[in-house]
Amino acid sequence: MDPKKDTPALDLRSPIAILICTYVLCVLMYSAYASWTASAALEEAQSQIGVIAPAVAETTKADADGEAAIAALKDHPDYLRAAWDPIHFKPAIETATNEQCLACHKEVLTDKPRTSSPAGLKATDSIAWYETLDTYSGEQATFHARHLSTPFAKEVMNLQCNFCHQGHDRREEAPSSSATAATSGFSLRKVIDPSSTCLRCHGKFPGENMGFEKDQKWHDLRNDLESEETPNGCLTCHAEQFRTVRHQVTYLKADEIEKIAKSGSSDSCFGCHGGRAWYRKSFPYPRHSWPGMDTTIPDWAKDRPTTSDARYLKKQ
Numbered sequence: 001m002d003p004k005k006d007t008p009a010l011d012l013r014s015p016i017a018i019l020i021c022t023y024v025l026c027v028l029m030y031s032a033y034a035s036w037t038a039s040a041a042l043e044e045a046q047s048q049i050g051v052i053a054p055a056v057a058e059t060t061k062a063d064a065d066g067e068a069a070i071a072a073l074k075d076h077p078d079y080l081r082a083a084w085d086p087i088h089f090k091p092a093i094e095t096a097t098n099e100q101c102l103a104c105h106k107e108v109l110t111d112k113p114r115t116s117s118p119a120g121l122k123a124t125d126s127i128a129w130y131e132t133l134d135t136y137s138g139e140q141a142t143f144h145a146r147h148l149s150t151p152f153a154k155e156v157m158n159l160q161c162n163f164c165h166q167g168h169d170r171r172e173e174a175p176s177s178s179a180t181a182a183t184s185g186f187s188l189r190k191v192i193d194p195s196s197t198c199l200r201c202h203g204k205f206p207g208e209n210m211g212f213e214k215d216q217k218w219h220d221l222r223n224d225l226e227s228e229e230t231p232n233g234c235l236t237c238h239a240e241q242f243r244t245v246r247h248q249v250t251y252l253k254a255d256e257i258e259k260i261a262k263s264g265s266s267d268s269c270f271g272c273h274g275g276r277a278w279y280r281k282s283f284p285y286p287r288h289s290w291p292g293m294d295t296t297i298p299d300w301a302k303d304r305p306t307t308s309d310a311r312y313l314k315k316q
């Protein structure tokens with residue numbers, strides 16, 4: 001008798017062995033797939049906001065942040081723990097990077113709006129007037145994409161997730177409804193505070209502070225202020241005369257804004273100062289002193305700060 005035949009080694013053709021092998025193979029394939037989808041999708045989202053160029057393999061700080069953020073996700077075995085991750089709240093949210101947020105929320109940059117409404121109206125046929133301007137490019141995009149990854153957004157702004165998301169209250173949707181909610185400073189049913197964010201760029205044209213009549217519209221005013229030599233009517237007054245010290249904040253690209261404004265039309269300036277006015281009031285901008293400024297302060301400017309919010313000051 002052959003002694004080898006008597007060893008109780010697992011016969012690879014036995015049903016149990018086949019089951020075990022299939023299981024191991026499945027686990028391996030799934031884990032490879034899971035890590036591939038997470039990092040591929042994160043890279044797509046990051047490259048859209050210019051954190052990394054597409055298909056660039058070199059390791060950057062953002063890559064490292066992104067990988068560390070993905071690795072940290074292992075600490076979240078379930079949905080609730082992720083939803084209540086301290087990164088959503090102060091103080092952690094103040095120093096959170098886009099990469100950290102995108103590790104869980106890549107969909108805010110990768111989702112696309114519908115190409116047509118359920119009733120059949122095509123997105124390409126329903127265009128707002130500002131979407132007809134030279135500053136607007138590409139197909140209809142989501143709100144987040146229009147502020148983080150579209151060409152114009154990337155040219156003039158440098159918004160971070162935590163510029164708008166400053167920590168909301170997941171439990172209380174209404175402020176002042178309990179002792180703890182009272183001091184939280186958030187707005188009703190909003191995860192962000194519009195008056196310290198949106199209003200900066202989507203307020204009413206502050207014409208009355210410029211000496212125009214209260215309800216004069218820029219559309220009418222610009223005819224007399226723009227010519228072929230001076231295509232941007234805002235710069236007729238704002239190139240050298242008034243408020244020439246502006247936009248020195250971390251979330252705007254001051255030099256790019258002036259470059260675009262010089263080569264283009266007033267649409268680029270007006271776009272953030274009345275052209276997309278979702279509000280009936282304007283933001284009370286700080287009033288920086290500028291070379292040649294008159295030292296008497298006009299009445300409307302008596303309560304204005306003279307420097308930008310400390311939170312957004314550029315490091316010198």
Ligand code: HEC
Binds near residue numbers: 073088093
């Ligand atoms: C560990 C994963 C994880 C990280 C990191 C993370 N989030 Fe979340 N977040 C979640 C989950 C899960 C939810 C709940 C989603 C839901 O209910 O639809 C959530 C919800 C939200 C909501 C909606 C809250 C609501 O009440 O409707 C916002 C806004 C948000 N996150 C922003 C952020 C921002 C900004 C960052 C970075 C500072 C961030 N998140 C980082 C997992 C994460």
Ligand code: HEC
Binds near residue numbers: 144159163197
């Ligand atoms: C320009 C301001 C702004 C910026 C920048 C911004 N968000 Fe938002 N985000 C909003 C607003 C406004 C909402 C909707 C809030 C509401 O419904 O009250 C929102 C909603 C969300 C939600 C809830 C789910 C949804 O889609 O409605 C998530 C998650 C989120 N943002 C994540 C992010 C992440 C991650 C970043 C950075 C990559 C980011 N946001 C950057 C303003 C912003």
Ligand code: HEC
Binds near residue numbers: 142146
């Ligand atoms: C720093 C300036 C800035 C801030 C802050 C800002 N926006 Fe915008 N917003 C813009 C610019 C610039 C565009 C045009 C982007 C483009 O044409 O690609 C825009 C476009 C939009 C659009 C039009 C999108 C489209 O597809 O046509 C909406 C809606 C909007 N913003 C809402 C908001 C809301 C709500 C907030 C606050 C949560 C906000 N914005 C904060 C500058 C800003």
Ligand code: HEC
Binds near residue numbers: 273
């Ligand atoms: C006829 C000259 C003139 C034109 C044209 C003009 N402005 Fe002004 N602008 C002023 C004056 C004057 C002030 C106030 C200066 C001061 O602070 O004393 C001002 C102030 C402003 C302010 C600050 C308002 C505030 O409340 O602090 C903004 C923003 C502004 N202008 C943007 C624009 C934009 C954008 C355009 C073009 C769409 C434009 N201006 C066209 C003269 C002009």
Ligand code: HEC
Binds near residue numbers: 243
């Ligand atoms: C992407 C949006 C955006 C664009 C484009 C833009 N602005 Fe502004 N502007 C802002 C924001 C936000 C502030 C407030 C910055 C701060 O808090 O210091 C501001 C501030 C100002 C102020 C107040 C200056 C002061 O004393 O601090 C003036 C004047 C002004 N802008 C004029 C212009 C003109 C003229 C153009 C075109 C050359 C222009 N803006 C283009 C967003 C924009």
